[in-house]
Amino acid sequence: MSTVQGRLRIAVQKSGRLAERSLDLVRDAGLRVVKGNNDLLYRVENYPIDLLRVRDDDIPTFVADGVCDLGIVGENVLEEGRNGGPMAEVVMPLGFGRCTLKIAAPPALDYAGPASLQGLRVATSYPRVLRRWLEAEGVQADIVTMRGAVEVAPRLKLAQAICDLVSTGATLEANGLAARDTVLDSQAVLIRAPTAPEPALAELLDSIVERMAGVVASQGAKYVMLNAPRSALDEIAAILPGAGAPTVMPLSGRDDAVAVHAVCQEAVFWETLERLKAAGASAILVLPIEKMM
Numbered sequence: 284m285s286t287v288q289g290r291l292r293i294a295v296q297k298s299g300r301l302a303e304r305s306l307d308l309v310r311d312a313g314l315r316v317v318k319g320n321n322d323l324l325y326r327v328e329n330y331p332i333d334l335l336r337v338r339d340d341d342i343p344t345f346v347a348d349g350v351c352d353l354g355i356v357g358e359n360v361l362e363e364g365r366n367g368g369p370m371a372e373v374v375m376p377l378g379f380g381r382c383t384l385k386i387a388a389p390p391a392l393d394y395a396g397p398a399s400l401q402g403l404r405v406a407t408s409y410p411r412v413l414r415r416w417l418e419a420e421g422v423q424a425d426i427v428t429m430r431g432a433v434e435v436a437p438r439l440k441l442a443q444a445i446c447d448l449v450s451t452g453a454t455l456e457a458n459g460l461a462a463r464d465t466v467l468d469s470q471a472v473l474i475r476a477p478t479a480p481e482p483a484l485a486e487l488l489d490s491i492v493e494r495m496a497g498v499v500a501s502q503g504a505k506y507v508m509l510n511a512p513r514s515a516l517d518e519i520a521a522i523l524p525g526a527g528a529p530t531v532m533p534l535s536g537r538d539d540a541v542a543v544h545a546v547c548q549e550a551v552f553w554e555t556l557e558r559l560k561a562a563g564a565s566a567i568l569v570l571p572i573e574k575m576m
């Protein structure tokens with residue numbers, strides 16, 4: 284049960300790579316966040332909800348213990364917190380904070396798969412995740428735990444390889460390292476406490492989760508409108524990416540053509556528009572979707 288009677292708590296990263304997008308998600312779900320003079324706690328003025336702003340490492344524990352009802356954290360941090368005790372439940376992936384935990388090493392290291400790490404030292408900030416991966420691969424290696432700047436470990440001869448987060452690859456490149464293997468693909472996830480909040484707040488919690496799901500689903504989704512020759516309808520519907528059954532409407536004064544409206548769940552690229560046009564579509568409009576439920 285929540286520790287503060289009558290209010291829900293959502294744990295978000297205070298500052299760092301997930302902080303801004305987490306706050307955006309909360310706001311897009313209709314929560315009006317007020318920054319007071321307490322830096323740790325932001326209030327929501329239109330609902331009985333507080334945002335607890337903390338180091339991302341603390342978020343899985345706060346949610347698992349029910350100190351917070353919801354939390355936004357990277358899967359990498361959630362997995363590193365896995366210790367056999369009670370866990371927060373993953374509600375859904377959020378589509379941001381994408382990165383990959385990778386094994387990387389100087390090009391001089393002969394790497395033919397995880398077995399090449401046998402007997403070596405590997406530096407990481409994710410010792411538990413790395414330990415489990417090495418065990419699953421049947422490899423024995425020494426893990427050197429570092430809080431940050433893991434990528435300098437090979438140069439300092441602290442380790443022969445590293446296991447660190449990679450997104451663009453620029454950090455690896457700048458340190459003369461090459462990615463070798465993938466340990467974990469990660470993105471931000473919404474997590475919830477394994478225990479229910481007090482009954483008066485249960486409905487609010489469910490509605491916040493549902494709204495957040497709507498925000499995530501609408502991100503990247505597009506509303507496509509076009510005119511199409513009746514004869515090309517099947518071909519055009521097949522080109523629309525991630526669309527269910529499109530809505531087909533008559534065009535006044537035109538028996539040979541129809542208007543087609545569709546919600547596309549996947550990105551609509553210029554190439555897609557060119558293919559639609561080649562199939563006979565005209566007056567193609569692609570519109571962003573603000574909310575979806």
Ligand SMILES: Nc1ncnc2c1ncn2[C@@H]1O[C@H](COP(=O)(O)OP(=O)(O)OP(=O)(O)O)[C@@H](O)[C@H]1O
Nearest residue numbers: 296299300301338339340357360380381382448450
């Ligand atoms: N290069 C990246 N690109 C995209 N997402 C990333 C990248 N690096 C990390 N992340 C994701 O963002 C999360 C937060 O990263 P950040 O660097 O802000 O963490 P931190 O320094 O541990 O912050 P804190 O002070 O909260 O402990 C990571 O745990 C990971 O899920």
Ligand SMILES: O=P(O)(O)OC[C@H]1O[C@H](OP(=O)(O)OP(=O)(O)O)[C@H](O)[C@@H]1O
Nearest residue numbers: 300431432448449450451452453454455
């Ligand atoms: O592949 P890239 O796009 O270069 O990103 C990877 C880097 O991003 C993260 O660090 P961050 O920049 O968040 O700084 P930190 O090490 O201080 O957390 C991660 O720890 C890598 O060092």
Ligand SMILES: [Mg+2]
Nearest residue numbers: 338339340341
């Ligand atoms: Mg951290």
